[in-house]
Amino acid sequence: MATQLKNLSDFSHTTVPDGAAYKIAIAVAEWNADVTGSLYKGALETLLKHGVKEENITSIAVPGSFELTGAAEILLKKHADLDAVICLGCVIQGDTKHFDFICDAVANGVTQVGIKYSKPVIFGVLTTNDLQQALDRSGGKHGNKGDEAAITAIKMAHLLATA
Numbered sequence: 001m002a003t004q005l006k007n008l009s010d011f012s013h014t015t016v017p018d019g020a021a022y023k024i025a026i027a028v029a030e031w032n033a034d035v036t037g038s039l040y041k042g043a044l045e046t047l048l049k050h051g052v053k054e055e056n057i058t059s060i061a062v063p064g065s066f067e068l069t070g071a072a073e074i075l076l077k078k079h080a081d082l083d084a085v086i087c088l089g090c091v092i093q094g095d096t097k098h099f100d101f102i103c104d105a106v107a108n109g110v111t112q113v114g115i116k117y118s119k120p121v122i123f124g125v126l127t128t129n130d131l132q133q134a135l136d137r138s139g140g141k142h143g144n145k146g147d148e149a150a151i152t153a154i155k156m157a158h159l160l161a162t163a
């Protein structure tokens with residue numbers, strides 16, 4: 001499987017633009033808080049490492065991943081100067097189809113919000129079969145999806161500013 005071949009958070013630091021000029025928001029779901037807390041820590045540290053100023057980072061928490069779409073809408077409607085929104089969550093398969101509905105809703109929802117506001121809305125949501133897969137991707141052997149989301153946000157903000 002692809003993920004067994006590499007750490008998904010490996011990035012060439014020379015290809016990441018300087019984030020000093022960008023204002024970025026992070027929306028993080030509280031469901032599976034141990035996992036999403038690690039995603040958030042990784043995203044925040046990565047933004048700071050790549051030059052985003054602490055005063056230019058806005059963070060909000062929402063109950064679950066399903067609410068991330070609403071969070072992105074609220075943030076971009078209220079803060080027109082945002083350059084990107086990072087949405088972090090962890091959806092773990094249970095016994096019913098609820099997992100499918102949440103995953104589809106948040107993936108499609110954040111996509112539509114990004115299109116609506118012409119701003120990068122980054123899908124940093126783990127959608128896993130079990131807790132171990134989530135732990136492996138939030139600071140474990142397969143890296144940290146939060147790091148990846150932060151790098152993506154900076155790259156897309158740079159693209160928006162320079163295209």
Ligand SMILES: Nc1c(NC[C@H](O)[C@H](O)[C@H](O)CO)[nH]c(=O)[nH]c1=O
Binds near residue numbers: 029031089092
């Ligand atoms: N089971 C998970 C949820 N469920 C909650 C939903 O996201 C939502 O808050 C609820 O349906 C009310 O609208 N959320 C996750 O983020 N992760 C899960 O595993």
Ligand SMILES: CC(=O)[C@@H](O)COP(=O)(O)O
Binds near residue numbers: 091094097
């Ligand atoms: C993704 C979920 O909502 C899930 O954790 C809920 O579990 P279940 O499908 O057993 O109700």
